[in-house]
Amino acid sequence: MNNVIVLPLVIPIFTAVVLVFLRNVAAQRIMAFITMLAVSIISFILLELVQREGILKIEFGGWEAPFGILFVADTFSVLMVLTASIVTMLCMLYAFSTVEKRHENMFFYSFILLLVAGVNGAFLTGDIFNLFVCFEVMLMASYVLVALGGEKVQLRESIKYVLINVVGSSIFLIALAYLYGTVKTLNMAHIAERVAEVGQDPMLTTVSLVLLLVFSLKAGLVLFFWLPGSYVVPPAAVQALFAALLTKVGVYALIRTFTLMFPHRPEVTHTIIGVFAGLTIILGCLGALSSRNVLRIAAYNIVIAVGFILIGLAVGTEIALAGAIFYLVHDMVAKALLFLLVGMMLYLTGEKLIDYMSGLIRNYPLFGWIYFLAMLALVGIPPLSGFVGKVLIGKGAIEAGSYILLFLGFASSLVVLFSLLKIFLSSFFGESIITNEDKKPFPAASMASLVAFSLCIVGIGIGAEKLLVYVLDAANTLVDPSVYINAVLRES
């Protein structure tokens, strides 16, 4: 039964390979969509299974726990897999009507599936070298997706994106080399155990800081200089996927590393994470305020959210971690929706700057209201999805007495509101500049995807009580690493 754990990785890879040979676009769309639907259902079943039977693991090739590679499914990772799969499925629905034919002919869906495979693998793996490999699978697919289309600006930005990530991967390997040299194991639970045994000496803390640097680069924590440039060049559906998945994998890795493996020196590591989170929020806010380009405003909103989630990790209490997980789930859905909406504005008007768009809500009323809903969710207005996460992180920060982070976090909500309201007032309100004759018809599949996303954010907000059961269970495992360690190393 534990074999289910590997399916969210295997199914997308298998379909991706099949799609390379299947050149009929309609068949490709149907196959890709059904695959993601299947993965979503499987992840949901897996989530229920983990709830019932505790943490599950699968050891590949029968090599027992500290020696072989293994996948571990705890509530946190399965929750991430489930959200990622649903978001991908809905982004694909959006892509059907907006992505150009020449993209689809160039294995567009194959690469999206490979990207998802890498992301799911990174969430599920219990071996830190395997985490590196899954990162590479994910990044390789993302390199292709950034450059696919071959436009001037895409190529220019993609080469920077690839170079930064290649250097980042090398630094990741350096950290792994020193980690292996010090603790002589790569199994995350085993590392956690040995680090706890020998005490987290300065050498190990340094290794953990190198890992912090690498994951910060991937998550866009302080080191986000590459993000606004490269996230705005691919098609809207890909942007939404990147916004929802790639940075969040980095955040997941950070949370995993500093709750499971290196939680023993919070005065060093967690303080640095806190400072990084605060800086990220401030710099992200400055970026969001200064720009009049809708894509850049949305990109800086990712950065702000990453900073906000990591307040939860920096504070480190159970409530704060639960808030971070809840907010992570919310942010994956809401950021994907924001990017899809912004991409749709671009598609409908052909403009990027908010000054050249006006009165969209008159032409497309439902579209305008969905934007309004997404904005409220991102700001954290109850009963939408952002509210509970913000409350929990705030509560944790008050408990731990981190008032500066608390202030920055909630002040950033106002900046998010301001930056999104700026788009809303100048582009959706006002005189309509599109006449009925040259009004582009709204693509039906995209509208279906946008409506489904808005149902998700309303659902997460109203059904918060149900989701919170899973989130609290996940946070509980994060606070007490021995649960995870025992499940991986002791039981068989």
Place this chain on the structure above:
Amino acid sequence: MEQVMMIFIGILVSVATYLILSRNMIRVIIGTAVLSHAVNLLIITVGGLKTGNVPLLGHGEEPFTDALPQALILTAIVISFATTAFLLALAYRTYKTNGSDDFHELRGMPDE
């Protein structure tokens, strides 16, 4: 032996850093390749260069050599090979389309 290796790795890393910080695209790519070699050497050095028997049961006596670093390096080499190949193809296309391989000219317009 480990000390000598570490000095060599240090030299490789400094060469790689120098190349990566240059403006020319091909030099930067070669820099990343050199960096990945340095990292591979680092993995095998940190894993321990001590000599021992092949880690197979029934083939000689202990101590065995730790085989895991070599498996890690094998994976890392494959990955860095793939990324370098992709980077070279991408660099060629970027050069063709943008008409420049100088990163200063690829900065982009501030209003984009």
